[in-house]
Amino acid sequence: MVGAWFFRKTLLVLDLGTNVITMILAGIGLGTAVLLKRSVVKQLRFAALAGIPELSKEKYPGKLLTEGIYGRVRNPRYIEALLWVMAYALFANYLGAYIVVVLSLPLIYFVVRLEERELRERFGTAYEKYCRQVPRFVPKPRPRNE
Numbered sequence: 001m002v003g004a005w006f007f008r009k010t011l012l013v014l015d016l017g018t019n020v021i022t023m024i025l026a027g028i029g030l031g032t033a034v035l036l037k038r039s040v041v042k043q044l045r046f047a048a049l050a051g052i053p054e055l056s057k058e059k060y061p062g063k064l065l066t067e068g069i070y071g072r073v074r075n076p077r078y079i080e081a082l083l084w085v086m087a088y089a090l091f092a093n094y095l096g097a098y099i100v101v102v103l104s105l106p107l108i109y110f111v112v113r114l115e116e117r118e119l120r121e122r123f124g125t126a127y128e129k130y131c132r133q134v135p136r137f138v139p140k141p142r143p144r145n146e
Contacts, residue, residue, distance in 0.1 A: 026090035033083035
């Protein structure tokens with residue numbers, strides 16, 4: 001943050017211009033993020049979205065989601081967040097926005113690893129099996145017969 005503060009003028013002034021390709025890519029990222037959001041909201045109630053089961057495991061024991069979008073990828077909410085940040089960077093096309101994307105990657109990975117550790121403790125072997133079947137971030141191509 002201190003580095004960003006000292007270099008803020010360079011980061012915010014360096015406008016990379018309007019580019020049709022970045023606008024199209026931003027639109028694709030934004031559309032994908034919206035579709036992911038809709039898929040997640042179909043499966044999670046507000047309590048789960050707000051993280052209440054993690055705060056009160058006895059009152060809200062929760063369940064391991066393995067269907068729908070969670071049957072394709074384990075972390076759709078983090079993918080969605082990254083897509084929003086990337087879409088913004090592509091729309092704005094400023095150096096500072098791209099740096100935010102790059103800094104978001106290790107942060108998201110770190111948070112996912114912490115969450116996975118908690119889920120392993122909570123769901124045990126069922127979560128281990130789920131991890132072997134469903135990728136963390138990049139979905140596997142679907143077989144043709146699905």
